Amino acid sequence: MATPTTNTARSAKIIAGATPFGATLKDALVSFLREELGIEVIDLGTGHSIAANVGLRVSSYVGSGVRGLVVCGVDSIGSMLANKFPGASATGCRSIDEAVDARSICDSNILVLSPLAGGSAKDILLAWLDTAFKSPCPVSNGQPWSDDVQESLDRFHIKMTKIGVLDSEPGGCISCAICCLANPQVPDPFKMIPGGSVKIIQENPTSATVKFKAQSVEPAHHHTSGHEQLVLKGKMSVWNLSKKKRYDLVAGNYLFTPGGHVHMVKYHEDTKFFVKWHGHCDMFFDTAEKAIDE
CATH class of the missing domain: 3.40.1400.10 (Sugar-phosphate isomerase, RpiB/LacA/LacB)
Known part of the structure; x- marks a missing residue:
């Protein structure tokens, strides 16, 4: 020892x-x-x-x-x-x-x-x-x-x-495999999910309007910072798997999801919402967990 x-x-x-x-x-x-x-x-x-x-x-x-x-x-x-x-x-x-x-x-x-x-x-x-x-x-x-x-x-x-810090100086490390992995091309994670699109309103902290087509699903994932959502139109369900709670949201409803909380989302109608992150909006996909109910 x-x-x-x-x-x-x-x-x-x-x-x-x-x-x-x-x-x-x-x-x-x-x-x-x-x-x-x-x-x-x-x-x-x-x-x-x-x-x-x-x-x-x-x-x-x-x-x-x-x-x-x-x-x-x-x-x-x-x-x-x-x-x-x-x-x-x-x-x-x-x-x-x-x-x-x-x-x-x-x-x-x-x-x-x-x-x-x-x-x-x-x-x-x-x-x-x-x-x-x-x-x-x-x-x-x-x-x-x-x-x-x-x-x-x-x-x-x-x-x-x-590693992970972009260097703009001549000869700096801006394209090696490790740094590319550490610096994903954010903020547009929603385009990774079929049926989604996003329009950035402000950077640092990021705010945006997001649209999803009816029957689109966001698989289990979490963000490194908390984020606020205000539904502008449509209908959606959010399963916070970390808290084991389901939230059914329609136009005018607000929801805050803490950073690190694993959640899934299903859009029952064409839906548009405003979202604001409290910090950098890195998004990580998690192992799928069974939703509370359908």
Whole structure:
């Protein structure tokens, strides 16, 4: 077992969240961070796609030392969701050694834990918090990294922080496969769904009018930010799968859907609505879940 190198510049703020599978452990770790370590925690609560919310929030704080904590049933999936945002470095850790390696080598700023970690979760979290970037770790056999390896880690760290950030300078990375994936051509996700069209009214934050033809269906998906809808004409049903609620909307009805909430939509008539997002309107499709009723 590795002995972590104490980082006197331990993160002063943690963004935390969990899927329903990890809610109990997340609550215990949040209490540990607040009451025993005196670390400020912003608790985003629970949700099936909470890792994306944590990744987005940590991404917005890159360079400030703010880190994230996600507790979910499958740590590899949580890491994938959180890592979709520039500057996010999420790592799933199942042991103290893995936590120390993740901080030393990757400068991990989001820890993803599974409830399977059980009683060792606090120790893993503490090791991850107290290990500085480029510290001795199990991979280095507990010895300080050589100067050339430290330089290599620094170069890797700089390159990682630039993934997903468009660079307009000559020779900048604007077309590599990774950056294209990290920068989808938004905002027009509705054209990906048959029967839909969108007219952008304003950018940053985005607002738009959206039209869908009768019998069109938006499959299970979520957005990284909350959004408001006002139906202008037609009839639609929204299933919020995260809350297990159905909303039937007609002209004049309003609905707010929080960021990260998985939802499906069916349009019973030709429908037009106004929508406003509270932040960047990235859209991710989710595994289909059975609607509450038809």
